[in-house]
Amino acid sequence: MAKGFLHLHTTVIFLFVIFFAVKVFLLLAGKNEQLNKLRDKKFIDIVLGVLILLTGGYLFAINVEKPTWLIVKLVVVIALIPLGIVSMKKENKALALVTLVGFLYFIGVSYTKSLTFSKPKIEVKENVDAESQIQNETQSIEEKGKAVFETACTACHGADGKLMAGGAKDITLSKLTVDERIVLITKGKGLMQAFGGSLTEEQIKAVATYTTTLK
Numbered sequence: 001m002a003k004g005f006l007h008l009h010t011t012v013i014f015l016f017v018i019f020f021a022v023k024v025f026l027l028l029a030g031k032n033e034q035l036n037k038l039r040d041k042k043f044i045d046i047v048l049g050v051l052i053l054l055t056g057g058y059l060f061a062i063n064v065e066k067p068t069w070l071i072v073k074l075v076v077v078i079a080l081i082p083l084g085i086v087s088m089k090k091e092n093k094a095l096a097l098v099t100l101v102g103f104l105y106f107i108g109v110s111y112t113k114s115l116t117f118s119k120p121k122i123e124v125k126e127n128v129d130a131e132s133q134i135q136n137e138t139q140s141i142e143e144k145g146k147a148v149f150e151t152a153c154t155a156c157h158g159a160d161g162k163l164m165a166g167g168a169k170d171i172t173l174s175k176l177t178v179d180e181r182i183v184l185i186t187k188g189k190g191l192m193q194a195f196g197g198s199l200t201e202e203q204i205k206a207v208a209t210y211t212t213t214l215k
């Protein structure tokens, strides 16, 4: 739902800014005849403007976090819209250009989620975390164990558990119970390092269970 709104919001903004940019171009180029033709199509501005405000308002309302860039964007963009209208009415080239640059700047701000266009490191990470959490919740124990196994264990045991790199044992032949495997994985044994510090209890249990399915 929110994704659909975001999509619509982005699309109407692009159309609106492109439409405005064409008018600014015609104004700067002194092509008044064509410009007047476009300006007569007021309904385009009205429809796009209303859609932008509706979708934007909805997205703003459902967004729990309201970071600074979003507030600044909201305030300035709402101020830019009448500025754009006035600049066209008065055929003020400088004002029209400033408004256009303002719109483009805030497209960049929205895209990077930053007023200075710096990379949105933390937010991206949060998204990834949230995503993998959802994935974790829907994953079965076996899938979870498989994922852990593939990242932490295959170097020595191979994807099928049969590789015996660096003195590792063939897991498919192991007679250990799940509980014994949990202890072994947590504490390590011989050349196999302990995973108690790098994996959670839940992950260890999942991967231990998964190893019993390797045959």
Ligand code: HEC
Residues within 6 Å of the ligand: 148, 149, 152, 153, 154, 155, 156, 157, 166, 167, 168, 169, 170, 171, 173, 174, 175, 176, 181, 184, 185, 189, 190, 191, 192, 193, 195, 207, 208, 211
């Ligand atoms: C650095 C290489 C290495 C990695 C990484 C590694 N192991 Fe091992 N694994 C070994 C070695 C070596 C042994 C044999 C230990 C011994 O008996 O002294 C072993 C033994 C085992 C055994 C016992 C087999 C048996 O019958 O005794 C299990 C189960 C096992 N590993 C599971 C895992 C799991 C699960 C992971 C990933 C979380 C993992 N291992 C990661 C090297 C590794």
